[in-house]
Amino acid sequence: xxxxxxxxxxxxxxxxxxxxxxxxxxxxxxxxxxxxxxxxxxxxxxxxxxxxxxxxxxxxxxxxxxxxxxxxxxxxxxxxxxxxxxxxxxxxxxxxxxxxxxxxxxxxxxxxxxxxxxxxxxxxxxxx
Amino acid sequence: xxxxxxxxxxxxxxxxxxxxxxxxxxxxxxxxxxxxxxxxxxxxxxxxxxxxxxxxxxxxxxxxxxxxxxxxxxxxxxxxxxxxxxxxxxxxxxxxxxxxxxxxxxxxxxxxxxxxxxxxxxxxxxxxxxxxxxxxxxxxxxxxxxxxxxxxxxxxxxxxxxxxxxxxxxxxxxxxxxxxxxxxxxxxxxxxxxxxxxxxxxxxxxxxxxxxxxxxxxxxxxxxxxxxxxxxxx
Numbered sequence: 591x592x593x594x595x596x597x598x599x600x601x602x603x604x605x606x607x608x609x610x611x612x613x614x615x616x617x618x619x620x621x622x623x624x625x626x627x628x629x630x631x632x633x634x635x636x637x638x639x640x641x642x643x644x645x646x647x648x649x650x651x652x653x654x655x656x657x658x659x660x661x662x663x664x665x666x667x668x669x670x671x672x673x674x675x676x677x678x679x680x681x682x683x684x685x686x687x688x689x690x691x692x693x694x695x696x697x698x699x700x701x702x703x704x705x706x707x708x709x710x711x712x713x714x715x716x717x718x
Numbered sequence: 719x720x721x722x723x724x725x726x727x728x729x730x731x732x733x734x735x736x737x738x739x740x741x742x743x744x745x746x747x748x749x750x751x752x753x754x755x756x757x758x759x760x761x762x763x764x765x766x767x768x769x770x771x772x773x774x775x776x777x778x779x780x781x782x783x784x785x786x787x788x789x790x791x792x793x794x795x796x797x798x799x800x801x802x803x804x805x806x807x808x809x810x811x812x813x814x815x816x817x818x819x820x821x822x823x824x825x826x827x828x829x830x831x832x833x834x835x836x837x838x839x840x841x842x843x844x845x846x847x848x849x850x851x852x853x854x855x856x857x858x859x860x861x862x863x864x865x866x867x868x869x870x871x872x873x874x875x876x877x878x879x880x881x882x883x884x885x886x887x888x889x890x891x892x893x894x895x896x897x898x899x900x901x902x903x904x905x906x907x908x909x910x911x912x913x914x915x916x917x918x919x920x921x922x923x924x925x926x927x928x929x930x931x932x933x934x935x936x937x938x939x940x941x942x943x944x945x946x947x948x949x950x951x952x
Contacts, residue, residue: 633730636730640734644741647741647745648745651745651748651749654749654752655748655749655752658752658753658755658756659752661756662755662756662759665759665760665763669763676767676770676771677770677774677813678774679774679813679815680774680775685775686771686774686775687771688767688768688771689767689771690764690767691763691767
C-alpha cells in the first residue's frame with residue numbers, strides 16, 4: 591500500500607494542491623491515514639460490542655425487575671384472600687394460628703402465595 | 719501533566735473503566751431498589767399478620783415491631799456474598815374480646831421480633847402498670863454486624879474436561895441493641911431521656927431449607943458454604 595501511494599505521488603502530485611510533494615511526506619501521510627482508519631474501525635467494533643453488552647445487561651436487569659414486581663403483585667391477592675381467616679377469632683381453648691400467605695407446597699390455593707424461583711431461563715431466555 | 723491527561727492512548731481504557739463501573743453501579747442500584755421494594759412489602763404484610771395473630775390469641779392490643787436483616791444482591795461482591803440490609807415494619811392491632819365477668823380491660827403488649835427471635839417487652843416497658851407515667855419507651859434500635867467472607871477457586875483439568883470450582887464461606891453475626899429509656903415527665907422532650915436498659919440480641923446467619931438466609935440466636939456461628947462447579951468437556 592505504501593509503495594503504491596508513493597508511486598501515485600510521483601505521478602500526479604498532491605491531489606489537493608496539484609503540486610508535487612516530497613515522497614516521504616506522502617508515505618507518512620498515507621501511513622497516518624491507514625492508522626486512523628484502523629483506529630476508526632477498532633473504535634466502531636469496541637463501541638458496538640460495548641453497546642450490545644450494555645443492552646444485554648440492561649435486559650437482564652429488567653427481567654429481574656419484572657420477576658420481583660411479579661412477586662409483589664402475586665403476593666397481594668393471597669394476602670387479601672386470607673384476610674378473613676386471619677381475622678377470625680380463635681376458640682378460647684385453642685391458640686390462634688398464624689395465617690401467613692407464604693407456603694412452598696400449597697399451589698392452587700388462592701390464600702397461599704408460592705414464590706416463583708428466579709432461574710436462568712427467566713433472566714436469560716425470557717421464560718414466562 | 720496536561721499532556722499525560724490528553725494522551726489518547728489510554729483514553730479508551732479510561733473511559734471503559736469509568737463508564738463500565740458506573741453502569742455496574744447503576745444496575746446494582748436498580749436491583750437493590752426493586753429488592754428493597756419487594757422486601758418492604760413482605761415485611762409490612764408479615765408485621766400486620768403477626769400482630770393480628772398475637773392480638774387474636776391473647777385478646778389484646780398489640781404493638782409489634784419487626785426487624786429483619788436481608789441479604790441483597792451485590793454485583794460487585796464475592797461469590798454468593800451479597801450485603802446485609804435492615805428492613806423494618808411495624809403494626810398496631812387492637813383485636814380483643816375481653817372477659818365481661820369480671821370485666822377486664824384488654825392487655826397491652828409490646829412485641830419485638832428480630833429476624834427469627836421474638837421478644838415480649840411488655841414487662842420491661844412496664845406497660846402493665848396502670849399509671850401511664852411509669853411506662854418506658856424504646857428510643858432506638860441499632861444493628862452492628864461482623865461478617866467474615868472467604869472464597870476459593872479451584873481448577874481441575876484432565877483429558878476429558880476442565881472443572882472450575884468456586885467455594886465461598888459466609889459467616890455473619892448481627893447484634894441488635896434495643897435501648898429502653900425513661901422519658902421523664904415531659905415525654906416530648908428527648909433531652910431528658912434516661913437510658914434504663916440496653917438489650918443486646920446476638921444472632922448468627924444460617925441458610926434455611928427454602929434457601930433463604932436467616933438470622934437466629936439459637937444457631938451457632940458457622941459459615942454458610944456455597945459451591946458451584948462449571949464443567950467444560952473437551
